[in-house]
Amino acid sequence: MIKSHIISESLNNNSYLINLHDNKIYYLHKKLLNAIKDSELNNKIKKSNYYSKKVEFLKKHAILPQSIFMEESITENVFKANIVEHYFKNPKHILFEVTEMCNLKCRYCIYGDMYHSYGNKDRQGRSLDFAQAKLLIDNITCDNKSSKIKKNISFGFYGGEPLLNFDIIFNIVKYSISKLNEHYNISFHMTTNGTILNKYIDFFIEHNFFITISLDGDALANSHRVYHNQKPTFMDVYKIVKQIQTLYPSFYEKNINFNTVIHDLNDTNSARKYFIREFKKNVNCETVSKFGISDNINTFSRGILDIKEDEILDKDQMLNLCTMFIDSYAGLVYSKYTDLNNINYNKKILATSTCVPFSKKIFIKADGSIYPCENVPHNNYLGKIHLKYIDIDFASIADKYNAILKDCYATCKNCYFFRTCGICVIQKEVNHNFKCASYKNQKSFSNYASAIISYIESNPDLLNIIKGRLLQ
Numbered sequence: 525m526i527k528s529h530i531i532s533e534s535l536n537n538n539s540y541l542i543n544l545h546d547n548k549i550y551y552l553h554k555k556l557l558n559a560i561k562d563s564e565l566n567n568k569i570k571k572s573n574y575y576s577k578k579v580e581f582l583k584k585h586a587i588l589p590q591s592i593f594m595e596e597s598i599t600e601n602v603f604k605a606n607i608v609e610h611y612f613k614n615p616k617h618i619l620f621e622v623t624e625m626c627n628l629k630c631r632y633c634i635y636g637d638m639y640h641s642y643g644n645k646d647r648q649g650r651s652l653d654f655a656q657a658k659l660l661i662d663n664i665t666c667d668n669k670s671s672k673i674k675k676n677i678s679f680g681f682y683g684g685e686p687l688l689n690f691d692i693i694f695n696i697v698k699y700s701i702s703k704l705n706e707h708y709n710i711s712f713h714m715t716t717n718g719t720i721l722n723k724y725i726d727f728f729i730e731h732n733f734f735i736t737i738s739l740d741g742d743a744l745a746n747s748h749r750v751y752h753n754q755k756p757t758f759m760d761v762y763k764i765v766k767q768i769q770t771l772y773p774s775f776y777e778k779n780i781n782f783n784t785v786i787h788d789l790n791d792t793n794s795a796r797k798y799f800i801r802e803f804k805k806n807v808n809c810e811t812v813s814k815f816g817i818s819d820n821i822n823t824f825s826r827g828i829l830d831i832k833e834d835e836i837l838d839k840d841q842m843l844n845l846c847t848m849f850i851d852s853y854a855g856l857v858y859s860k861y862t863d864l865n866n867i868n869y870n871k872k873i874l875a876t877s878t879c880v881p882f883s884k885k886i887f888i889k890a891d892g893s894i895y896p897c898e899n900v901p902h903n904n905y906l907g908k909i910h911l912k913y914i915d916i917d918f919a920s921i922a923d924k925y926n927a928i929l930k931d932c933y934a935t936c937k938n939c940y941f942f943r944t945c946g947i948c949v950i951q952k953e954v955n956h957n958f959k960c961a962s963y964k965n966q967k968s969f970s971n972y973a974s975a976i977i978s979y980i981e982s983n984p985d986l987l988n989i990i991k992g993r994l995l996q
């Protein structure tokens with residue numbers, strides 16, 4: 525059982541009460557803090573003491589929790605077969621790995637020699653067949669046919685290099701429009717290495733594709749991105765991007781974005797400056813993956829992982845943590861107006877932050893195997909799309925998730941980080957004897973809150989940025 529509130533002190537000696545019952549953070553005057561501590565210790569309350577009376581008043585009006593311990597907020601066994609089925613038939617986003625093939629051999633590729641995970645050994649250059657994609661699109665039921673308001677659905681294309689299987693992209697786009705356009709606003713997204721993008725650009729413009737091009741910066745920064753014969757790719761991609769920027773300026777401005785991997789030859793600061801200067805774009809930066817690295821990688825590969833101290837990445841990470849903290853504990857963030865009428869403080873939430881399968885997306889690998897997203901290990905699929913039928917058992921998926929969560933429940937119900945932990949147990953491949961590195965007891969949660977609040981206190985401008993993000 526966890527306490528219903530935590531008191532945390534910032535490095536600037538300010539005290540805050542985090543009410544975990546209704547998710548609110550209160551700044552505490554020192555005398556009020558002492559009165560709360562007194563009342564917790566059940567000391568005799570001096571009736572004449574203004575702050576003691578105030579504690580009683582705040583409790584009476586449920587601003588301070590009335591009891592020291594919280595009712596259990598975590599629940600287990602919540603995945604139901606019909607809910608999983610509903611999401612599978614009414615997806616918001618479907619991501620297709622249209623091919624395992626790639627015309628590049630980037631040195632840090634998660635499917636390359638540096639890594640042992642991600643199902644690398646199973647990659648055989650397979651491509652998805654349109655018959656499989658069609659079965660999945662036909663399976664979409666659209667639960668609001670009677671409504672005049674269209675739902676949103678997006679299709680993403682991923683690889684390998686997706687453009688090596690352009691035919692299936694073409695067919696999926698045409699078929700999904702013919703089949704779903706009446707009830708859905710459809711959008712298309714693709715991540716590409718950009719080396720042959722010019723060949724198909726007219727099609728992507730016609731269908732308003734949102735395209736992310738992977739590029740690590742200038743020629744030197746991009747030099748881990750090479751063809752199979754080790755030839756650099758920078759100049760080819762650069763020319764194609766410039767061509768699109770010149771010939772189709774409004775498409776370029778609205779629909780083209782960049783993704784950069786940070787490794788030993790670049791850093792976030794120089795990457796961001798480069799993309800603004802050269803392409804008039806902000807760039808999304810992510811570091812080379814440190815998960816699943818082979819034990820026997822060579823010295824050169826180990827060097828790639830040698831990322832410079834990156835102040836900007838640290839700042840980005842702190843901003844993300846602060847945003848998550850305010851979103852989860854400030855108690856004032858509602859995603860819809862109607863949520864204001866449905867505030868339920870006793871609502872139980874799921875152990876861990878694992879999503880209901882398919883509620884966020886459906887990911888189909890080139891061999892037809894089905895996953896809840898691309899970030900989970902690629903060896904534990906939830907079903908398979910064959911050429912003529914879909915093999916999926918919603919009851920056994922629900923059972924599987926429930927069994928995993930049951931294993932986590934005993935730990936999570938005592939964890940103070942339960943509202944915002946961000947841990948996906950499917951991603952982490954947790955099965956038995958769940959031990960969570962992010963588990964927080966009362967003290968470690970209070971320290972965590974103190975670090976976040978101290979950072980915000982020292983960087984007050986952050987609050988406006990956070991507000992902007994939460995209102996998006």
Ligand code: SF4
Binds near residue numbers: 896897900951
């Ligand atoms: S990482 Fe886990 S929680 Fe996130 S979308 Fe994938 S399956 Fe869901």
Ligand code: SF4
Binds near residue numbers: 935
């Ligand atoms: S941090 Fe770990 S122990 Fe805590 S709620 Fe999340 S998954 Fe459970």
